[in-house]
Amino acid sequence: MKKVTAILLVLAMVMMMLSGCGSKNAESGDEMFKVGIIQLMEHPSLDTIRESIIEGLEDEGYVEGENLKIEYQNGQNDMSTMKNIAQTFVGDECDVIVAIATPAAQAALSETTEIPIVFAAITDPVGAGLVDSLDNPGGNVTGTSDEVSAEMIMNLAKDITPDFKTIGVLYNIGEDNSVSVVAQLKEYAGENGYKVIESTVTNTGEVQQAAQYLADKVDIVFSPIDNTVASSMAVATETFNNAGIPFYVSADSMVNDGGLATCGIDYTVLGRETAAMIADILEGADPAAIAVRKMSEMSVYVNKETAKALNIEIPQAILDKAVLFPEE
Ligand code: TRP
Numbered sequence: 001m002k003k004v005t006a007i008l009l010v011l012a013m014v015m016m017m018l019s020g021c022g023s024k025n026a027e028s029g030d031e032m033f034k035v036g037i038i039q040l041m042e043h044p045s046l047d048t049i050r051e052s053i054i055e056g057l058e059d060e061g062y063v064e065g066e067n068l069k070i071e072y073q074n075g076q077n078d079m080s081t082m083k084n085i086a087q088t089f090v091g092d093e094c095d096v097i098v099a100i101a102t103p104a105a106q107a108a109l110s111e112t113t114e115i116p117i118v119f120a121a122i123t124d125p126v127g128a129g130l131v132d133s134l135d136n137p138g139g140n141v142t143g144t145s146d147e148v149s150a151e152m153i154m155n156l157a158k159d160i161t162p163d164f165k166t167i168g169v170l171y172n173i174g175e176d177n178s179v180s181v182v183a184q185l186k187e188y189a190g191e192n193g194y195k196v197i198e199s200t201v202t203n204t205g206e207v208q209q210a211a212q213y214l215a216d217k218v219d220i221v222f223s224p225i226d227n228t229v230a231s232s233m234a235v236a237t238e239t240f241n242n243a244g245i246p247f248y249v250s251a252d253s254m255v256n257d258g259g260l261a262t263c264g265i266d267y268t269v270l271g272r273e274t275a276a277m278i279a280d281i282l283e284g285a286d287p288a289a290i291a292v293r294k295m296s297e298m299s300v301y302v303n304k305e306t307a308k309a310l311n312i313e314i315p316q317a318i319l320d321k322a323v324l325f326p327e328e
Contacts, residue, residue, distance in 0.1 A: 036089030040101035041077040043231040045253035056275025082107035102177040119143030120274040123177035134292040142287040150185040168218030172228035173200040181224035207232040215243035225250040233257035255301040265295040
């Protein structure tokens with residue numbers, strides 16, 4: 001029996017040497033870094049961000065199983081779950097905590113002001129209380145922002161469906177990321193003579209009723225980069241399509257999931273940028289002094305099937321520049 005074990009061991013070692021894996025660490029003496037990823041919930045946009053962060057880290061030379069251990073946990077859209085996850089990461093002495101979406105970053109910061117936190121896709125990092133300012137974060141937290149412009153999205157709405165007077169707004173009032181974009185929208189509406197009717201939710205279970213409330217009252221609906229709405233797009237889209245109401249959203253995934261159109265950022269690029277910041281911090285940079293990165297490129301996204309369902313003719317000039325869903 002012992003002999004068999006010994007032979008197996010030798011065989012295993014030979015195979016490891018041949019394939020070149022496993023021994024690299026020991027040979028080079030490379031450090032094993034530990035990164036904890038806490039994600040608010042699973043919806044398509046947040047999943048895309050996480051995947052491209054992991055790919056980006058690989059491009060930066062941080063490869064899972066080689067010199068990097070990734071602990072990923074889904075926060076189930078629940079604050080106390082996320083705080084527990086953050087506590088676990090602190091207890092495990094993670095080198096960096098990565099937080100995807102605003103409530104996840106807020107939960108992480110509530111558990112540590114020592115371990116660097118790199119956030120991904122935070123719409124309003126200052127308003128969410130995560131950094132002192134975008135240029136000088138000041139504490140243990142920095143990362144990427146996915147801020148969009150409510151005005152740009154409304155200008156797109158005017159190009160596609162010019163005749164609206166009343167804008168319905170659907171969002172989760174508990175998400176600071178949404179509250180800040182809605183404030184922008186209200187300012188724009190006030191300056192341009194539009195009426196705004198808000199319908200707010202606190203969880204996904206309330207989305208259908210809140211959508212129906214608006215469907216009876218408004219000409220178009222707008223949703224900010226809201227995680228709760230993003231994870232209930234099927235319900236929201238069905239309600240608005242049935243009522244013949246154009247539904248303007250704030251993220252590419254929300255258009256892919258049935259929203260009519262938006263002007264927004266590319267989350268794959270955002271994930272890569274976030275990975276570069278994580279790499280800098282693993283190499284010793286101080287988050288306090290690393291400015292929050294905003295995405296400069298905006299693209300127009302249009303859902304052709306939704307346009308068809310609403311009998312809306314999208315102007316050719318928009319079709320020419322837009323990313324179209326469903327993808328062919
Ligand atoms: N920006 C959101 C936040 O700050 C997170 C987010 C990223 C998001 N991509 C999204 C929300 C797409 C809705 C849809 O929490």
